[in-house]
Amino acid sequence: MPYIPHTEKDRECLLKAVGAEKIDDLIAVPENARLKGELKLPKGLTEQELTKALKKKAARNSTVEDYASFLGAGAYNHYIPAVVDSVISRSEFYTSYTPYQPEISQGTLQAIFEYQTIVCQLTGMDVANASLYDGASAVAEAALMARRITGRDKVLLSAALHPEYRETVRSYLHGAGNHVSEVMYCTEAGTTLPEALDAALDKDTACLVIQYPNFFGSVEDLKALADAAHAKGALIVAVTNEAVSFGLLASPGSLGADIAVGDNQSFGNTLSYGGPYLGFMATKTEFIRQMPGRIVGETVDRDGKRAFCLTFSTREQHIRRERATSNICTNHGLCALAASVHMVSLGEVGLRRLALLNLSKAEYLKKALANVSGVEVAFSSPTFNEFTIKISKAPEEVLKGLLKKKVMGGLALKRFYPEMNTKEEMDSFVDALSKISG
Amino acid sequence: MNDNGIKGLLLDEPLIFERSSVGRMGVAPAEFDIPEADPKGLLPAGLLRDRIDGFPEVSEMDAVRHYTRLSQWNFGVDSGFYPLGSCTMKYNPKVNEALCRLPGLSMIHPYEPEELVQGALELMYELEEYLAEISGMDAVTLQPSAGAHGELCGLLMMAAYFKDKGKARTKIIIPDTAHGTNPASSHLAGFKVVPVKSEGKGALSVDAIKAVMDEDTAGLMVTNPNTIGLFEKNIKEIAKVVHSKGGFLYCDGANLNALMGLVNLGSIGVDVIQFNLHKTFSTPHGGGGPGSGPVGVKKALEPFLPAPRVKKSRGKYSLEYDRPKSIGRLKAFYGNFSIMVRAYAYIRRMGGEGLKRASETAILNANYIKERLKDTYHLAYNEPCMHESVFSDKNLLGHGVTTLDVAKRLIDYGFHPPTVYFPLVVHGAIMIEPTETETKETMDRFVEAMKAIAEEARTNPELLKNAPTKTKVRRVDETRAAREPVLRWVKK
Numbered sequence: 001m002p003y004i005p006h007t008e009k010d011r012e013c014l015l016k017a018v019g020a021e022k023i024d025d026l027i028a029v030p031e032n033a034r035l036k037g038e039l040k041l042p043k044g045l046t047e048q049e050l051t052k053a054l055k056k057k058a059a060r061n062s063t064v065e066d067y068a069s070f071l072g073a074g075a076y077n078h079y080i081p082a083v084v085d086s087v088i089s090r091s092e093f094y095t096s097y098t099p100y101q102p103e104i105s106q107g108t109l110q111a112i113f114e115y116q117t118i119v120c121q122l123t124g125m126d127v128a129n130a131s132l133y134d135g136a137s138a139v140a141e142a143a144l145m146a147r148r149i150t151g152r153d154k155v156l157l158s159a160a161l162h163p164e165y166r167e168t169v170r171s172y173l174h175g176a177g178n179h180v181s182e183v184m185y186c187t188e189a190g191t192t193l194p195e196a197l198d199a200a201l202d203k204d205t206a207c208l209v210i211q212y213p214n215f216f217g218s219v220e221d222l223k224a225l226a227d228a229a230h231a232k233g234a235l236i237v238a239v240t241n242e243a244v245s246f247g248l249l250a251s252p253g254s255l256g257a258d259i260a261v262g263d264n265q266s267f268g269n270t271l272s273y274g275g276p277y278l279g280f281m282a283t284k285t286e287f288i289r290q291m292p293g294r295i296v297g298e299t300v301d302r303d304g305k306r307a308f309c310l311t312f313s314t315r316e317q318h319i320r321r322e323r324a325t326s327n328i329c330t331n332h333g334l335c336a337l338a339a340s341v342h343m344v345s346l347g348e349v350g351l352r353r354l355a356l357l358n359l360s361k362a363e364y365l366k367k368a369l370a371n372v373s374g375v376e377v378a379f380s381s382p383t384f385n386e387f388t389i390k391i392s393k394a395p396e397e398v399l400k401g402l403l404k405k406k407v408m409g410g411l412a413l414k415r416f417y418p419e420m421n422t423k424e425e426m427d428s429f430v431d432a433l434s435k436i437s438g
Numbered sequence: 439m440n441d442n443g444i445k446g447l448l449l450d451e452p453l454i455f456e457r458s459s460v461g462r463m464g465v466a467p468a469e470f471d472i473p474e475a476d477p478k479g480l481l482p483a484g485l486l487r488d489r490i491d492g493f494p495e496v497s498e499m500d501a502v503r504h505y506t507r508l509s510q511w512n513f514g515v516d517s518g519f520y521p522l523g524s525c526t527m528k529y530n531p532k533v534n535e536a537l538c539r540l541p542g543l544s545m546i547h548p549y550e551p552e553e554l555v556q557g558a559l560e561l562m563y564e565l566e567e568y569l570a571e572i573s574g575m576d577a578v579t580l581q582p583s584a585g586a587h588g589e590l591c592g593l594l595m596m597a598a599y600f601k602d603k604g605k606a607r608t609k610i611i612i613p614d615t616a617h618g619t620n621p622a623s624s625h626l627a628g629f630k631v632v633p634v635k636s637e638g639k640g641a642l643s644v645d646a647i648k649a650v651m652d653e654d655t656a657g658l659m660v661t662n663p664n665t666i667g668l669f670e671k672n673i674k675e676i677a678k679v680v681h682s683k684g685g686f687l688y689c690d691g692a693n694l695n696a697l698m699g700l701v702n703l704g705s706i707g708v709d710v711i712q713f714n715l716h717k718t719f720s721t722p723h724g725g726g727g728p729g730s731g732p733v734g735v736k737k738a739l740e741p742f743l744p745a746p747r748v749k750k751s752r753g754k755y756s757l758e759y760d761r762p763k764s765i766g767r768l769k770a771f772y773g774n775f776s777i778m779v780r781a782y783a784y785i786r787r788m789g790g791e792g793l794k795r796a797s798e799t800a801i802l803n804a805n806y807i808k809e810r811l812k813d814t815y816h817l818a819y820n821e822p823c824m825h826e827s828v829f830s831d832k833n834l835l836g837h838g839v840t841t842l843d844v845a846k847r848l849i850d851y852g853f854h855p856p857t858v859y860f861p862l863v864v865h866g867a868i869m870i871e872p873t874e875t876e877t878k879e880t881m882d883r884f885v886e887a888m889k890a891i892a893e894e895a896r897t898n899p900e901l902l903k904n905a906p907t908k909t910k911v912r913r914v915d916e917t918r919a920a921r922e923p924v925l926r927w928v929k930k
Contacts, residue, residue: 003875010877011802026822043791050787059557060560063541063542064546075547083501090509091530094530095516097725101849103910104849105512114454131727133587137768164769164770273546275772276776297919297925299919327626330584330728334722334725346463360473
C-alpha cells in the first residue's frame with residue numbers, strides 16, 4: 001500500500017502489542033456507525049499510472065504560454081525566476097507546520113519576519129502580518145478590523161474594487177449584520193467618484209475601501225480619498241492586487257492608508273487556476289492588537305542570542321476562541337516565502353525595472369489598440385499595467401475570434417494585461433483585433 | 439544518549455537586509471523590447487514613489503545561501519518524526535509536488551474560457567465526487583482556503599438556510615474539547631456560542647445536548663473523533679436530538695484521518711463537514727499553509743454552497759454562477775487549486791482500499807504508542823483511541839517538570855514535540871498523533887525517548903529544564919517578544 005510502511009510482520013507485532021487480534025477489534029466505533037461495504041472510489045494507481053493520468057488532465061488545459069494571454073484582473077502572469085521554486089522546494093520549509101516550537105522553526109520564523117518587513121517597506125506601513133489567504137479575504141478581514149477599531153458599522157466599497165472581492169466582503173460580513181454599500185466610479189475617469197463619496201460617508205462609516213490601482217487598471221487619487229474618509233472619522237483601506245505596482249507607485253501608507261491589504265501573488269506564485277495566492281495585510285502600530293493573523297516578532301533566547309517567535313497570540317483563536325480577532329489559523333506561509341525569494345532576488349533596482357517594464361508595455365499596447373478602428377480606451381485616468389477598452393462589436397464575439405488566433409484577449413469587461421507579452425505578441429494581438437473589429 | 443554527530447552545522451545567518459549592498463541585483467527582469475515609458479509624463483508626481491529604503495539587494499547566490507541556511511534551522515516531516523496531535527503530519531508524497539507543477543496545471547489563468555480548462559474543471563469535479571463519497575455527503579465545494587475558512591463557509595450556509603426558511607437562528611452548540619477555530623468561526627458567522635461540557639470519558643452525552651438544543655439553535659459543531667482522540671459513541675443519538683429541533687450537525691473534519699472507509703459520516707447524521715486537505719489528504723503544511731478546506735453538505739444545504747460550482751453536462755464542464763440562494767463567495771476565484779491537485783493525486787494513488795488501510799493503520803499506530811507509554815505517562819482517558827491519544831504531565835509534576843519541559847527535551851532527542859496544552863480539558867496535555875506513514879522502528883525510538891525523558895525527570899530534571907540545547911537557539915523568550923515588540927527590521 002503506498003506510503004504505509006508496515007510489513008505483515010509489523011502489523012502482527014503491533015496488533016499483539018496492543019492486545020488485539022485483528023484491526024477491527026481496535027476500531028472503537030459503535031457498530032451502528034460503521035460503514036457498510038467499501039468506498040466507491042477508483043482503484044489505486046501506481047506512481048507511473050498516476051503521472052500519466054494527471055498529464056492527460058493537464059493536456060486538456062491550455063496554458064498562458066500556449067496562447068498570447070492578456071488576462072489579469074487579480075491573477076498575474078509574471079515570470080518567476082527558477083530560484084523561487086528551488087527554495088520553496090526545500091522540504092525543511094514545505095513539510096513543516098506552523099512554527100509553534102520556535103527552537104526548531106527559526107528558518108520559517110526568520111523568513112516570515114523578513115517578509116513582514118518587506119511588506120511594510122512596499123506598503124509604507126508600520127507592521128504587517130505573516131499572510132492571509134488571498135486579496136479578497138484580506139479585504140474582508142480589513143473591513144472587520146476597521147469596524148472593531150472605529151466601533152462603527154458601515155463599510156463603503158468603491159465600485160471599482162474587484163467584483164469578486166466585493167462579493168467576498170459581503171459574504172464575510174453577512175454574519176455581522178452586513179452594512180456594506182458601494183460608491184460609484186466616474187464613467188469617464190474610471191476612478192472612484194468623489195461626489196458619490198461625499199454623500200455616502202457619514203458618522204457611521206467604519207472604512208472606505210479603495211483598490212489601488214483599481215479593477216479597471218486606473219490609478220486612484222488615494223490621498224484625496226483618504227482625506228475625505230478621515231474628515232468623517234472613517235479609516236481608509238487600500239487594496240493592491242497587482243503588487244508589482246509597488247515598484248513604481250507611491251506607497252498606500254504615504255498617501256494616508258490606515259490598513260493596506262491585497263494580494264502578493266504577482267511575486268513568486270504561479271497562476272495555478274486561481275490559488276493558492278497570497279493575501280497580505282499591513283497597518284499602523286496603533287492598530288496592531290486588532291490585526292488578524294499570525295505575527296512573528298524578534299526576541300532573544302536563554303543565552304541572549306537573537307531569536308524569533310510567534311507573538312501577540314492573545315488576538316488569536318487558539319487562545320481567545322470566540323473573542324479572537326479572526327478565525328484564521330492556517331495561512332499562506334509558503335506563498336509568502338515564494339514572494340520573498342522573488343522580491344529579494346529582484347532587489348530594489350530589479351523591482352523598479354520590472355514595474356517600469358510593465359508600465360511601458362501597457363502604454364505601448366494601449367496606444368496601439370487605441371489606433372484600431374472600433375476600439376477605444378475606456379477611461380482617461382492613468383493606468384499601471386492593465387487597462388480597459390471599449391469595443392464597438394460584442395466583446396464575447398471578439399474574444400472568440402481572438403482565441404482562434406491563439407490570443408486570450410481578456411474576459412467580458414475586457415481586462416488586458418502585458419509584461420510576459422513580447423512586442424511581437426502585442427503586435428499580433430493588435431493585428432488580430434483590427435481584423436476582427438475593423 | 440549518544441551525542442556523536444548530533445549537532446550539525448548550525449551557522450549564523452543575518453537578516454537578508456543585513457546582507458544588502460545598494461544597487462546589487464539577483465535576477466534581472468526581461469529586456470525592453472518596446473520603448474521605455476516615462477512615468478513622470480504618465481502619472482502625477484504625487485503618485486510616484488521614492489526609494490524603497492532598506493529593500494534587500496543581494497546576489498542570486500547570496501539569496502540561495504540565505505534561504506538554504508534558514509531551511510537548515512527548520513524541522514519538517516522530511517526531517518523526522520512529527521507526532522503533532524490534531525495536525526496529521528503524514529508523509530507528503532513527492533509525486534504530488536511534481537504533478538501540481540505540470541505547466542498544464544500550474545500555468546492556467548482563472549479567467550481562461552471554460553473550453554480551455556476542461557482538464558482543471560474535470561479534476562475539481564472528480565475531487566468533489568471523491569470527497570462526497572469518503573464523507574457520505576451529497577455535494578462539495580472546494581472554495582475555502584483552509585479548515586477555519588471551511589468552518590466559516592459551513593456555518594454561513596447554516597445561517598443562510600434558516601434565514602431562507604424565514605426564521606433566523608442565533609446560537610450554536612460547541613463542546614469544550616473543540617479546536618479554537620470552532621468558536622471563532624461561529625462568532626464570525628454571527629452565532630452565539632453555547633458551550634457544553636464533555637462527560638467523564640471525554641465524550642458528549644445525549645442528555646447534555648438535549649438540555650441546550652432548542653429551536654433558536656442552528657445546530658451542534660462537533661469534532662469526531664474528538665480532540666481526546668475518541669470516537670463520539672453517541673453521535674447517532676445526538677444527531678437525532680439536533681435534527682428533532684430542526685438543527686444541523688456540523689462535523690469538524692480535522693480528524694478525518696481516523697475514519698476513511700470505516701465510517702460514513704453522512705449516514706450517522708452529519709449534515710456539514712469541512713475537509714482539511716493538508717491533514718488527511720497528504721498535502722504539505724508549508725510552515726503554516728497554504729492548505730485547503732473543502733466543505734461537504736447534505737442536500738438541504740446544497741443551494742447555499744458558494745458560487746461558482748463546477749457542473750458537468752454531456753461530457754463538458756462549466757462553472758455555474760447563477761445560484762440565487764448561495765452564500766456568495768469567500769475568496770476570489772475557485773479555491774486553492776494546486777493543493778486540490780495534490781489531494782486528488784493522493785486519493786487516486788491510494789484508491790478506496792488504500793484510504794481505508796491508511797485510517798486503520800493510523801489507529802493501530804496511535805494505539806501502539808498509547809499502550810507503550812501509558813505506564814510511564816499519565817493517560818488522560820484509558821480507552822481504545824482512534825488516530826491520536828492524549829497524555830498529561832500529572833506523573834511528573836512532583837519533580838517540578840511540566841509538559842513544556844518534556845516537549846523541549848524531545849527536541850534534543852531529534853523529535854518534533856507532540857501538540858501540548860491542547861485540548862484545554864486535559865491539564866498539561868500531550869497529544870500524540872503518529873499517523874500511518876511511520877514505521878514501527880521510528881515509533882519505538884520515540885517511545886524510548888519519551889521513557890528516557892520521564893526517567894531524566896526523576897533523576898536529573900535540569901536536563902529537561904535546560905532543553906533544548908542542540909538547536910540553533912535555546913529556549914526563546916516569548917514574553918519579551920510580546921512586551922517589547924519588534925515586528926520588523928528597521929534600517930539604523
